[in-house]
Amino acid sequence: MERNIKERVFLLFSKKVVNYPVTATLIKRKNVMVNILKAEIMPNEDGYMLVDVEGRKKDIEDAKLFLKQKGVSIFHVSEKVIIHEEECVHCGSCTGVCIPGALYLDKNHRLKFEPQKCILCTLCRETCPTNAIEIIG
Numbered sequence: 001m002e003r004n005i006k007e008r009v010f011l012l013f014s015k016k017v018v019n020y021p022v023t024a025t026l027i028k029r030k031n032v033m034v035n036i037l038k039a040e041i042m043p044n045e046d047g048y049m050l051v052d053v054e055g056r057k058k059d060i061e062d063a064k065l066f067l068k069q070k071g072v073s074i075f076h077v078s079e080k081v082i083i084h085e086e087e088c089v090h091c092g093s094c095t096g097v098c099i100p101g102a103l104y105l106d107k108n109h110r111l112k113f114e115p116q117k118c119i120l121c122t123l124c125r126e127t128c129p130t131n132a133i134e135i136i137g
Ligand code: SF4
Pocket: 081, 097, 098, 099, 100, 101, 102, 103, 117, 118, 119, 120, 121, 122, 123, 124, 125
């Protein structure tokens, strides 16, 4: 019998699909277990979920395809985010995509990073013009 695996993913919902019952549908129709680790979902606003999905590899791939078809963006989470301060020019681009507010500019317009708030979604890396953000994992 095929062994279950667990995959941690970050799901980004546009406000068009935020009301869709994702976890219930995955559990019922796609034969996977979904454990929500963190979520921010508000009616008629963009939202996100950090989830562990557990099941057979094929069922997890099927569930991810289903989500993509529904318009949900899926990101594989990393293990660690490192900000290389010597490369950072404090432009603030990364703060605009950091949903939980782990990255922000302080009153002196210096970038601050609070790792305990980071949900490892990896969205910040793509925004950095100086490649100051390193994602491990
Ligand atoms: S990976 Fe980057 S964008 Fe995502 S929560 Fe962590 S610091 Fe913010």
